[in-house]
Amino acid sequence: MMDVLDILEKNARTPTEEIAKMVGRSVEEVEALIKQLEEEGIIHKYKTMIDWEKAGQEYVYALIEISINLEEGEGYDVVAKRIAEFPEVRSVRLVSGSYDLSVVVRGRTLKDVAYFVEDKIATIHNVQRTVTHFSLKMYKDEGEIVYQRDGGGRLAVSL
Numbered sequence: 001m002m003d004v005l006d007i008l009e010k011n012a013r014t015p016t017e018e019i020a021k022m023v024g025r026s027v028e029e030v031e032a033l034i035k036q037l038e039e040e041g042i043i044h045k046y047k048t049m050i051d052w053e054k055a056g057q058e059y060v061y062a063l064i065e066i067s068i069n070l071e072e073g074e075g076y077d078v079v080a081k082r083i084a085e086f087p088e089v090r091s092v093r094l095v096s097g098s099y100d101l102s103v104v105v106r107g108r109t110l111k112d113v114a115y116f117v118e119d120k121i122a123t124i125h126n127v128q129r130t131v132t133h134f135s136l137k138m139y140k141d142e143g144e145i146v147y148q149r150d151g152g153g154r155l156a157v158s159l
Contacts, residue, residue: 004033005042009143012046049142059106061090061135062113064121065099069128076100079126088116099131110134 003023007014020030037043052059068079076094080101084092090104103121107113117132139147 001033001037004030005037008034008043047142049144049146051146059108060110060113061138062105062107062117063133063135064101064103064105064117065131065133066101066103066121066127067098067129068100068126070126074126079124082124083121086116086120088113088120099129 004019007019007022016027016030016034020027023030025033034043066079066083068076070076080092080094083089083101083103086105088105088107090106091102093102094100095102105113105116107116113132113134117130121127121130137147139145
């Protein structure tokens with residue numbers, strides 16, 4: 001099972017015939033296994049990675065550190081689930097360390113992200129504090145290298 005999952009995670013469009021050859025099983029066995037994994041929710045989505053900049057659409061990404069002030073009888077799940085419902089939110093994780101939730105958001109502009117934090121995140125009752133880090137450049141996403149330098153060598157630095 002894990003071998004099939006590893007293959008699909010790298011390329012969800014790998015034909016079942018090719019997967020069967022790679023793992024030494026019949027096509028029927030692989031198809032049945034994939035169907036079972038989908039039904040059990042182990043495979044819950046097939047996703048395409050898009051280079052939006054090449055497609056003519058640029059986005060701004062930000063990591064928001066959120067500190068939560070828990071009240072008696074409430075847990076982090078209440079706030080995390082509420083934040084996860086916003087369409088701007090790409091991921092929400094409960095983390096250890098100096099803050100509680102790590103949230104990645106996407107907007108069309110810096111202002112979009114700033115207004116999102118101000119109007120939607122900061123207004124949630126249990127949110128005590130936020131720190132927003134804007135992404136300047138992406139090098140790797142979902143396990144894939146996405147940034148290629150032109151010409152090689154070191155990146156230019158100006159002071």
